[in-house]
Amino acid sequence: MQVQNDTKPYDTINVTPMLDLAYVLLVVFILMTTASVQGLSITLPKPSNTPSSEHHELLVVQITAEGALLLNGAALTAQEIEQRLAAAKAADPKITVAIKGDGQASYEPVVKVIDLCNRLAVDMALVTSRIGT
Template sequence: MSADIKGDNQPYDDINITPMLDLAYVLLVTFIILTTASVQGVKVRSPQTQAQNNLAKPQTRAVTITADGAVYLDAYPVDMRQLHDTLAQYKSANPNLPVVLKADAAAQYDKVMEVLETVKQLDITEIGLVTKRAGSDGG
């Protein structure tokens, strides 16, 4: 019997790494989920409306106008010329390019009209205005 006990106390020649790999995979999946869950964009306070539209479409481009009049295309600051050129490139790749305009409620009306005029020049017909439903909070 004592010989059997001695045999059980022998050192291992190899290390079982399966539990360590399981932990690594769980951490990797958690990291991927957490990094893709954060939404990129520019925060603005949208005007309120009673209508509810679902504007989420693939390859939708977002034009954002902040309260101070700065214009962003997909969270990147642009001037009106850059906006026109970039949207023209997207339009050539996708003739039915959907665009959403997300303007702060305090944004200057002429800046909103400039963006709408640029979109009209490019013959982009699928455009939506992002609003906040009345009674909801946040921005």
């Protein structure tokens, strides 16, 4: 009885199981990333083609890098701004407050101004600028 000794090495590797595993991992990764992404639901205003003939007052509240509050360029405390906004709201219920925070300012004073506008039921807008301007 003679035993055959095949010492010939394999010259190919079966990569099908490895590719199956890679595809399964890819599908799991895609499903997990799309399932974990949650967005904010924002209702954007729709533009109208007719210009409004109504003109309402616009107040600008600025927050400096040091956290100081300015109302139309005049430095005021948060209580004084609240009083002025309440008085302006009584005079014109459709006033708008533009909130302009300095890029180096902490976020807390900006949030306080937003909360103040929400509390007074005043329309507000956040002023942004392009980087480098």
